[in-house]
Amino acid sequence: MNASTPKRLRVDLLPQPGLAYPDVVLVVDVIRATTTAAAFLEAGASAIYVSAGLEQARAFKDHDVVIAGEEGGLTPAGFDYGNSPREALEAPVTGKTVVMATTNGTRAAHLAAATAKHVLLASLYNAHAAARLANDLATEEVAILCAGAGGRVGLDDTYTAGVLAEFIQLMGSYDLQDGTLIALATRRTYPDPLEPLSLSLAAKSLQRVGLEADVPFCARIAASPAVPVLEGRVGEALIFRRYQPQRAGAASSEG
Structure with a gap:
């Protein structure tokens, strides 16, 4: 790409078969998988393995591996943890690998990984850091892939994509794609992040199983x-x- 040509800032509101990514992808499943993944790393986990499914996750279980995920919003049988970022942040996982299996976020992450040069898990919780890193890594495009919910566009993920796009725009010149304009308009519609997240299908599903307290956690920005x-x-x-x-100078041990 010519140095004078702006990079593209793209938002895909749903994972779709055939989507391809030439550069950087921010995968968003704000309620709750990508928020929870960041929370496990904050708690000291050495790595997150995003598994293709529940049975594949169970096969990883070991003394230094814990498994986390959800089935109908709840912790699956035999799993150490559910998909709650509040639980993840307090989990004793320092130095351990956490294997995660969730419905929507897993699918989106695997789709992005099929073609992208760089895949990052993004949410409101780590929005500024994720946006900054995506901008630094990108040479031609930053794509934001929303996981959605049950094959439908999610208000929560679309709003989060708008927040990320807003941060990214502050860092460079970008050509905005149609999906990006939709996400930015959604962001401008709701000044308070808790409102769009609470209105989303994902939040209502959590309310039905008594986990609505996860929603305010997921609404924390940066x-x-x-x-x-x-x-x-x-x-x-x-x-x-x-x-x-x-670190500066880390590539060489000699002066």
């Missing part, structure tokens, strides 16, 4: 610097670790 970044795979699971910027 509360964490932890950005899960895709590093590789093990079997069908995607390996995410917390991004650690290189």
